Amino acid sequence: MKPAPRQGGRGTLLLCGALAVLLVVAVIHVGQGSSGIGWGELIGLVTGDASDEVRAIFTGSRLPRLLTGLVAGSALAVSGALAQAVTRNPLAAPETLGVNAGGYLAVVAVAAAGVNLGAFGSVGLATVGGLVSAAAVWALAGRRGLTSGGRVLLAGTAITMALMSLATLLLVLFEQSTQGLFFWGNGSIAAISSTRALQLGVVLLAVGAATVTLVRPLDLLAVGDQGAQALGARVGRVKLSALGLAVLAAAVAVTVAGPIAFVGVVAPVTVRLLGVFRHAFVLPTAALLGAALLLGADVVARSFLRSASTGELPAGVITAVIGAPIFILLARRMRIGNVDDQAAVVARRRLPFVPLAVGGGVLLVVAGLASLKVGDVTVTWAQVAGWLGGADDGVVEGRFGRMAVAATAGACLAVAGVAVQAVVHNPIAEPSIIGVTGGSGVGAVAALMLAPQAPAWVLPLAALAGGVGAMVLLLAAAGRREARGWSLDPTRVVLVGIGVGAFATAVIAVLALQAQLAVNRALTWLAGSTYGRGVEDLRWLVVPVLVGIVLAALGRSMDLLAYGEDTPRALGLGLGRMRLTVLIGGAVLAAGAASAVGTVGFVGLVAPHTARALVGPSHRRLIPVAAMFGAVLVVAADLVGRSVLAPREIPVGLVVALVGAPYLAWLLRRSNRGSLV
Template sequence: MTPSRPSTTVAGSGAPDRTRQDGGVTRGLATLLIALGLFTGVVVLHVGQGSSGITGADLLRLLTGSADEHVADIFLGARLPRLLTGIVAGAALAGSGALAQAVTRNPLAAPETLGVNAGGYLAVVIVAALGVNMGAFASTGLATMGGLAAAVAVWGLAGRRGVVVGGRVLLAGAAVTMALMSVATLFLVWFERSTQGLYFWGNGSIAAIDFTRAMQMGLAVLVICGLLVFLIRALDLLALGDEAARALGGNVTSTKIAALIFAVLLAATAVTVAGPIAFVGVVAPVTVRMLGVHRHAWLLPSAMVFGAGLLLAADVVARSFLRSASTGELPAGVITAVVGAPVFIMLARRIRFGNVDDQAAVTAQRRIRPGVVAAVGLGLLVAALATGLKAGDVNVTWADIGDWIRGMDVSLVDRRFGRLAVAAVAGACLAVAGVAVQAVVHNPIAEPSIIGVTGGASVGAVASLMLAPQAPAWVLPMSALVGGVGAMIVLLLAAGTRTGDGRRRGDGQRGNGRPTRRWEAPLAGITLDPTRVVLVGIGVSAVSTAVVAVIAMQAQLAVNRALTWLAGSTYGRGLDDLRWLIVPAAVAAVLALLGRSLDLFAYGDDLPRALGLNLHQMRLAVLLCGAIMAAGAASVVGTVGFVGLVAPHTARALVGPSHRRLVPVAALFGAVLVVAADVVGRTVMAPREIPVGLVVALVGAPYLAWLLRRSGRRRV
């Protein structure tokens, strides 16, 4: 009896095709040879690169035994360990990505998009913060536990069918990743001394040379690869679908669990030696598949070789980009993000997600009278402001506050009030920005920080600090505004699809009977897929983070200062900073007046047009208004995320979906949230401060996770 060959039997194709099998072997072997050739070339470049003045010719003499001891010391002590680290990390990430994509049947699945990298990174950061010195295998075990816990959380949030339904598993991965990275950043800020160097290592770097650890982790990768041989046929069966795999004798559940465990082990290995490097696990397997290789017997080794070569090439570029001893080295993970994020965006554009409107839907019903909600919100805001005026590392009595209210000069209360006023206005602007984005995109987790707008504003602000440190004060908010609006435009162009009427439309008739043409704006006629917007936004955010890391190193900024600003901070803000929030606040007021038009977005395309609304222009205007509000707030308080998620949802649950009520109530709740976060951040560890963005993230990330889980129970 002839055993079945899953790679040669295609649904509906009848008998096995021997020619297809032979062709698959030929293509797989050719792809592996191409990968090995490219890998060899990159290895030669990588080994010959360095600041010691040793050239490739010197290393060649080392192979012949004619080189001096200095060359041998440099090669064995620095270049070989770095080379081995890059090979181990790149191969492990590519293998992990290939396994994750096999389990989910989604080319966007990878350690970074499923939260595995973030879980492993958080575990390493916590150990470093506590000052515990662990060996290589113990660190890998801890990183594996963190990555596995993150993966389980993603699967739990995605729901039973989340792995194969639309982009839900990727949205859950984004939520878990943001939550874990927020906690990791908090530890970096709290334990600055013991975690020194982990910020740039957190972008992914193979510069920390440890030959013993690299050898141990390389051995672990080889053992995992040996065990993967027994999963090859089962992984090929998964590609046919769960039902077909079961019909051919495959154990789908066991295969998925085993593949997931191996994927987590590989990702944890990579995190242990090189940090959380992004997009290698996406680019390498996708490249192999684009070359026509789908059988995992060829796909896995080819992807791992491509992944090792990609990471080494990124390291070559990174070391060429910054060679100054004063600025240090650019992490290789920054280069992989710059290269991999566009590939991620391209894949997100090509994938069909099905009924995306249900990805994270929430019930929005009017339950409480808006006047009552507004009164409660105002009471909470007044209470938060009063607490903020009194609480802090320096005691302020109620008598001092009373004197200040009566007009007496109490400088400490003046400073605290200015800071709290900035926090309140910025929080209101961020909340209304979230309402605007969600109204257009129809995805309740589409929030400015999640879709990359806040990251773009960070790029503009940090660039202004580096390129024009002595520039007038207005340069920073203007640069942040340009960066945020630019990120929004990139998002629209990358995530949107054009309607069938194209870029030009007929507008009357010429004398020869041909229609005249009217040129439309490049963004006109774009429709947005709710899930695709979020996924493309993840790619935009990754590029923004990489660019900010480059700028921070070029400017030689203090790492803790950069971390504090990027985490969102109201430190040192005063009443003078309110002038930069005038435009965002005015835009928020305009959107409150346009509540009826915003309500029409929920009724599709036909009804708004029938009522005379220019739908495309209105959508574009609202999105740009959201970008202006988010970027304007970021220019003053840094990258505070999740306000545009928590405040609108809370308001929507209390007063319903009508934007005439929703916008002002969301603004009020946003102000309360940021003011309360500011008070908590500067009192919990006084006199040290926790950046307000981290405090909000510790609330917002679990809220996003709950939102995904809640919608999964109801709809999946």
């Protein structure tokens, strides 16, 4: 953030330009629709010559949608501008600080309970959810959260994942009472009334009026806390007030349009990139650009899908497609700060390897036997024993195949996490968090959508290509070429990975919603499911397993990656080649697992850290123990998912996320105390 010089002329010019852009976009937006009524007919509303049909369409559909976009886009931009001013971080926004997720969970929870609070009640509830989420982010980030560029965003990612997992679980458990909220959760301005949009617009105007008193103090924050305090600003009070208003504005946006991503990042950053830093101009100009961006995204979204059978692409998907690349560029450019204290993975060997391996094997056997017995169809222990003895039992046979795929995929995901963490030295680096799993999803869904009749081998190959492609993009965006070779900043890798994952998710949504065929198959795969898997699906995991064995054989060389730049080179290790080999190996493992069970996250986070805490950092011990724990985790998650609501199933990816997201939060909190295990 730069200090705010006097720039009235430029600020006024940019404000007028933003207003002109918004007016043009609004005109295009109002004239667009599926009814075939364009501006020729709508002009009749002004002259009084419009038919009753035109009036009904304008007042019942076009106007509410326009007002919703104006309110939601402006609210998100104002929220992002305030958050960025408080944190002095260009990536701070409602979605990256967990505020959107907190508000969304609160709204979903009340809907699940069957309570209707009305417009103002919903805003109040979403505000409380956002405030609780923001407080949790600050607690996780610690005192260094506001001064470390990446730390508060990592905490926001952890909280967002945890809250969105809970919201998704409520959507699954209370499908009838929360009907429509899943679509709304993608960020849409289609389903709301003019009255409610106007009511929430009044709340937003109150927020804007309150920010007027903070304009000068926010400008002073740009020179740092001590400088601002010396110039007369009450730093603590200003930050608390600005953060509260940011949460309230985000709550308005969530209530009116759902959790829409990246508008709060792109609009304020655009204003600053154009050379305007005074908040007297930043806030209103960002609000106008935010509204224009969201309305423009809705125009593009409605242009994609016009078939009644496939529905409509949510505007939030388009904002993610636009915003994620900008987020990646900003993450690449921003100063992360001192990342060594954020990235160190410190552990000691604590337990003997052989007894621990035996114990893990016993645990896996117990989980496997339970998986064979438990399900919507009753199976006795006698049947399980008979099948183990060679008797023919179709039910047990089917469960064994499903369990074997779950265990193998879990092991591959765990080893992928070990590989990624070994290279970037960041305990939060994990295939799903850094976007590799999302890249696999893009490849797999593209294969399902574009070639539904293709041979079976096309799916794993496409998933592999997508995962490796995401890894290459990550390396290109997060790495920097230096005199000694290619350098990877641990925190920047995760931040860029978040953007890569968001972009992949948006592309997947576009592909899935565009397709007329195989949509259910694609969405089931994306949920991370072992449903219908059998022994024959193990063939897609042969290559990832072989790669995992190769990485285990390279354990000693992987150990050297923890000693920085000079020591490995002095010992003759080709550092650049080794890093590339391990990262590509991790991408193959994650993509291979995704081709079998879909997008299951967090296994590569939980299993490696659990193993490292028990056997220490030596990769020759760490890889097999982590693989065993990953297998146990996915088998247990599959068992829980198909037994809690039997005969209905909770996707295994969601069950794992409910464990992994709190684990990620705990990991960040533990790092505040100076050590990570």
